Amino acid sequence: MNRKPFIAGNWKMNKTIKDAIELINGLKRNLSDIEYVDIAVCPPFTALSDAREILMDSNIKLGAQNLYWEEEGAYTGEVSAVMLKDVGCEFVIIGHSERRKYFNETNEGVNKKIRAALSVELIPIVCVGETLEQREQGKTFDVVKDHITGALTGLSNDDVLKLVIAYEPVWAIGTGKTATPEQAQEVHVHIRKLLSELYNEETAQSIRIQYGGSVKPENIKELMSQPDIDGALVGGASLKLDSFVEIVKGSS
Ligand code: PEP
Numbered sequence: 001m002n003r004k005p006f007i008a009g010n011w012k013m014n015k016t017i018k019d020a021i022e023l024i025n026g027l028k029r030n031l032s033d034i035e036y037v038d039i040a041v042c043p044p045f046t047a048l049s050d051a052r053e054i055l056m057d058s059n060i061k062l063g064a065q066n067l068y069w070e071e072e073g074a075y076t077g078e079v080s081a082v083m084l085k086d087v088g089c090e091f092v093i094i095g096h097s098e099r100r101k102y103f104n105e106t107n108e109g110v111n112k113k114i115r116a117a118l119s120v121e122l123i124p125i126v127c128v129g130e131t132l133e134q135r136e137q138g139k140t141f142d143v144v145k146d147h148i149t150g151a152l153t154g155l156s157n158d159d160v161l162k163l164v165i166a167y168e169p170v171w172a173i174g175t176g177k178t179a180t181p182e183q184a185q186e187v188h189v190h191i192r193k194l195l196s197e198l199y200n201e202e203t204a205q206s207i208r209i210q211y212g213g214s215v216k217p218e219n220i221k222e223l224m225s226q227p228d229i230d231g232a233l234v235g236g237a238s239l240k241l242d243s244f245v246e247i248v249k250g251s252s
Pocket of ligand 1: 010168172173174175176212213214215233234235236237
């Protein structure tokens with residue numbers, strides 16, 4: 001199955017509007033001729049509107065880092081799927097390990113957020129992955145299965161075909177420790193097997209699975225050489241123009 005590579009930058013809680021504009025202008029200058037990779041940036045909420053202005057009619061897509069599942073109402077501090085769509089997002093990261101860890105996000109919440117995103121045709125980038133302790137206890141496959149089955153509960157085959165999944169071992173996020181290409185490939189194969197059991201083989205082969213965890217210009221080629229790694233969700237290295245450009249260019 002020919003899955004187009006997809007590189008997304010998760011900026012987390014970084015960059016003022018001015019800094020975001022500078023980086024996005026730089027990305028546009030350097031990546032406008034890239035057709036062989038899908039590219040997205042996920043700035044903080046405050047920079048989405050300006051980012052949209054710059055990226056309109058560009059090959060670089062816009063994503064957000066979170067949403068709340070209700071449509072509107074008295075939910076102080078939250079942002080809905082409709083609002084993200086309104087500001088020009090095509091993607092939204094859901095279930096990032098930092099949200100699971102610091103904001104008590106659960107599989108049930110992740111499932112509700114995915115449904116909210118799909119209801120307005122936002123594409124969820126669904127994050128799954130084990131902690132170091134869980135890996136050392138040999139629980140990696142169980143944790144990934146729990147995250148996948150929890151996230152996808154009740155979703156139809158058509159719904160699931162719209163998703164992107166990001167395998168992000170928590171021990172590799174922001175630590176400089178990357179999973180080896182073989183370690184990542186092994187889990188990606190496991191995820192595809194789960195998708196095939198939950199849906200069917202064609203669906204499992206169609207869905208793009210990104211790897212995330214200390215992806216850098218130096219390791220992107222090796223990671224992408226694995227047959228089941230279809231791209232990357234990039235944190236730290238997406239904050240600098242040169243490194244994100246190199247990662248995108250190195251990913252095909
Ligand atoms: C992430 O936040 O999704 C991530 C993978 O971060 P980093 O690339 O910094 O490890």
